[in-house]
Amino acid sequence: MSDPLPQQTNEANASVREQRWPWWPLLPLYPYGQRATHVEELIPGQVWSFEQLQGVYYVAVPIRLTVVKVPGGLMLVNPLPPTAELVAGLRALEAEHGPVLSIVLPTASGLEHKLPLGPLARKFPKAEVWVCPGQWSFPVQLPLSWLGVPAGRTKVLLTDGVPHPEICQWISLGPLDLGVGRFQEISCLHQPSGALLITDALVGIHSTPPAIFDRDPTPLLFHARDRGDQPLTDSPEARRRGWARLVLFASYLRPHCLRVPPIAELLRHAFRPGLRSWKAHFGLYPFDWQDGWRDDAAALMGDEAAKVQVAPVLERLVLPRAQQAINVWLQQLESRSDLRWLIPAHYSAPLSFSAQQASALRLELQRKNWAPNEGNWTFLSGIDQRLLELGFVPENPIKKD
Numbered sequence: 001m002s003d004p005l006p007q008q009t010n011e012a013n014a015s016v017r018e019q020r021w022p023w024w025p026l027l028p029l030y031p032y033g034q035r036a037t038h039v040e041e042l043i044p045g046q047v048w049s050f051e052q053l054q055g056v057y058y059v060a061v062p063i064r065l066t067v068v069k070v071p072g073g074l075m076l077v078n079p080l081p082p083t084a085e086l087v088a089g090l091r092a093l094e095a096e097h098g099p100v101l102s103i104v105l106p107t108a109s110g111l112e113h114k115l116p117l118g119p120l121a122r123k124f125p126k127a128e129v130w131v132c133p134g135q136w137s138f139p140v141q142l143p144l145s146w147l148g149v150p151a152g153r154t155k156v157l158l159t160d161g162v163p164h165p166e167i168c169q170w171i172s173l174g175p176l177d178l179g180v181g182r183f184q185e186i187s188c189l190h191q192p193s194g195a196l197l198i199t200d201a202l203v204g205i206h207s208t209p210p211a212i213f214d215r216d217p218t219p220l221l222f223h224a225r226d227r228g229d230q231p232l233t234d235s236p237e238a239r240r241r242g243w244a245r246l247v248l249f250a251s252y253l254r255p256h257c258l259r260v261p262p263i264a265e266l267l268r269h270a271f272r273p274g275l276r277s278w279k280a281h282f283g284l285y286p287f288d289w290q291d292g293w294r295d296d297a298a299a300l301m302g303d304e305a306a307k308v309q310v311a312p313v314l315e316r317l318v319l320p321r322a323q324q325a326i327n328v329w330l331q332q333l334e335s336r337s338d339l340r341w342l343i344p345a346h347y348s349a350p351l352s353f354s355a356q357q358a359s360a361l362r363l364e365l366q367r368k369n370w371a372p373n374e375g376n377w378t379f380l381s382g383i384d385q386r387l388l389e390l391g392f393v394p395e396n397p398i399k400k401d
């Protein structure tokens with residue numbers, strides 16, 4: 001039986017070499033050693049998005065490097081692996097707007113943003129490198145120099161100043177003591193565009209799958225099925241169904257409506273003719289979606305516009321006892337009349353986001369039941385409770401200097 005997926009084009013085959021990312025074993029996430037990059041101009045002449053996919057077991061969500069115009073050149077925020085394809089896109093922007101002057105890692109924790117910093121910095125040897133204070137990694141403390149970050153041209157945000165202060169306002173979320181390290185994110189309000197560049201603090205999720213899946217919809221089609229012996233059939237409906245399930249996975253890790261079938265049931269459907277390929281994971285699909293998953297997914301996504309929210313993983317695992325940190329940060333945004341857009345490092349961008357919307361979101365978050373334990377939140381809550389019991393995370397995160 002032939003491969004049920006659309007054939008890759010010659011162009012796609014030619015670009016395989018340019019999507020290579022040899023450092024993938026450092027953080028072994030899908031799509032491993034091959035990463036396509038989707039480039040989009042978000043705000044004409046001011047802000048561009050470079051997106052790749054990242055995840056495990058085909059649970060892949062977009063991760064973004066944001067490029068902004070600054071006086072005399074460009075600034076890169078939230079590093080991504082510098083595949084040949086990504087670097088070529090950046091060189092094209094440099095030819096038009098001037099050189100990359102600065103590269104910013106605005107988060108203290110997120111490994112997925114931290115690991116590509118060294119390799120990206122080496123592609124731009126004249127750029128200044130800026131990092132959020134309190135860099136850490138868990139379970140092993142890796143000094144930034146071990147990750148290839150050039151110490152001689154690296155500065156710490158706020159401590160050593162800030163890049164491009166003439167057009168950028170830098171606003172801190174945190175710091176908070178997480179026990180195993182620090183949570184802090186330094187957001188950048190880029191005044192010429194009115195865009196607030198953030199990392200993980202907020203996300204906006206749309207019910208339409210992101211355009212990067214047009215390059216290879218396999219992760220969507222893989223999860224659009226109900227059983228492992230069904231073929232990976234492509235249609236707009238299948239892509240939306242797969243996307244909704246990916247969003248549930250990425251949000252709750254183990255969503256409430258997911259049943260993991262017994263091994264005998266799994267094997268009964270696996271290894272059938274036509275499924276004996278890596279792409280179909282040999283017919284293994286260890287998930288059984290129960291009634292209610294559609295409503296759960298719909299609650300996380302917007303149809304007209306992307307739904308802006310604190311990602312459940314951040315709420316329940318990072319900030320369960322620190323809602324106040326988000327409140328204080330949003331309050332600072334409420335006085336920014338020049339705020340127009342939000343550009344996070346994951347999911348949709350740009351998101352419409354004014355000072356009034358920041359205020360409305362703060363009130364909405366204060367009214368909601370923050371970091372609950374029930375339903376979809378059970379799995380995340382269990383992890384947090386276990387970390388608390390083991391003393392890895394504190395009952396009350398203490399503010400650090």
Ligand SMILES: [Fe+2]
Nearest residue numbers: 110199200345
């Ligand atoms: Fe992230």
